[in-house]
Each structure stands twice: as structure tokens, then as C-alpha cells.
Amino acid sequence: MKKYLIINADDFGLSPAVNRGIMKLHRAGVVSSATIMVNMPGFGEAVRLARKASRLGVGLHFNLSYGEPLCAPDEVQSLVNEQGAFSEDVEGWREEEVARELAAQWQRLVDAGISPTHLDSHRHMQVHAVVYRPLEALARREGLPLRRVEGEPVLDGPRPPCADYTFLNTYFQSGGKELLLDTLESLQPGVSELMCHPGYVDEVLKGLSSWTHVRRAELAVLSNPEVKSTLTRLGIHLINYRQMMRLGKRKGKRGPNAQQDT
DSSP states (O other), X not given: OOEEEEEEEEEETSOHHHHHHHHHHHHTTOOOEEEEOTXXXXXXXXXXXXXXXXXXEEEEEEOSSSSOOSSOGGGSGGGBOTTSSBOOOGGGOOHHHHHHHHHHHHHHHHHTTOOOOOEEEGGGGGGSHHHHHHHHHHHHHHTOOBOOOTTOOOOSSOOOOOOSEEEEOOOSSTTHHHHHHHHHHHOOSEEEEEEEOOOOOOHHHHTXXXXXXXXXXXXXXXXXXXXXXXXXXXXXXXXXXXXXXXXXXXXXXXXXXXXXXX
């Protein structure tokens, strides 16, 4: 059985510099998939870039953390603070309001002319049942894969498709390149997803995320020629989620998890 790998860059659309880093890796034949944040300053540019990159799978990176919701604040009162920005006060979130904002973010992506390949959530918010249930419902309705995350709820019925193995490590720390190469060496037959957060840094990013230099560090690791040569030597086939679905639906197992974006 062949080894297939989806290398998914999260936070596409966060800022122009992040977009630039992700597209550099896609053009280099390393990143095969990305999930896009539709309420962030780089969204419009990310859409234009994605339209020109037919081999890049683009999914929805459901965001309840950065910036403001697409819905009016009075429509999602439990999700926002007094300034109308996302509060991240998970304990107070109402599921119907999470579902309303999810529908709005989904529709913005579709209206932009993108046919989403899959779903995941920024900062793995799907570990909370109030987020996971609407996400799973959308994935089932649209027949799309949903990234599997350690600790997420288990609902009755069949789960949406996902990769056989999911690796949620970070690669910006000391030894990040070695960890990435070891992960590639350890891949099992089937489909694996490897999450990453590459990007350059600009003033837009600095105003939105505490993850700045770490994105540049991951970009450097993933750009290292050893990564591409290792993929080639091991005969690993890079694919996106749409191509995965053509291979057959997956139940999914988890690989090692690591830090979440903060």
C-alpha cells in the first residue's frame, strides 16, 4: 500500500506575509493543502492566489479566536466581547451562535469561488463540543473531511472522513527539522496529514498573532532541501484532501499532538 501525505498549512489568509510563505512552499512542491481564515486581512489575496494554484487544496480554517465575527455582534452575542471581537470565553458560547458564525464563514469562502476540500478549526477549538457538533454537521452535510484532533467529542453515528494519521507537531523549536524528517521516515501506508504554520512576518501579522518568528522558523524548516529529497526518497505521494476522497473515505488515527497556535 502506498504512502500518501497531506501537508496542510494552517492560517492561509491571515496576512499577506503568511500567504507568501505558504505559496512559496506550495510552489516548491512541499505544501499540498491549506486552510483559509475568511475574516482576516489576507483573505482576498489568499483567494486570488488559490485560484491560480489548481493543485492546492483549500479548506475552511474555522476561526473563533482572531478578529471579529462575520455575523453582526447581536447575532452571536455569546462569542464576542464588549468591543465586538471574539472573546474566547468558551464556557459562555451558545451552540446555535457557533453554528451561525460557521455558516457565515463557510458561505464567504464559497461565495469567493472556492470549492472547499475539507474543514478544521483554528487553535483546535473543535475539542469543545459546542464547536465540534456544528463542524461535524457541516462536514457530513457537505460530504467533506474534518481533521481529527485529540480530545474532540465522539458523537453517535459515522464520523466524517479524515486522514488515517494526523500529525499536529510544531517544527519551529530546536530540533524541528529532525522531528519533521523523523516523522516522514515513520509514515505508515495510507493517508497522513501533517499540519504546519509557515509564513513570513509583516506588520499585519504582528498586530494579530503572537506567532511571528515561529512561522518564519517553520518556513525555513520546510524549505530545507532535505525535506523534499526525503519525500522523494521514501516514495511519499503528496496529495490534498480532494485527492484523498478519490482514494476512498478514511476513518482516521491520530499521530502525536503538540502545541496549539496562540
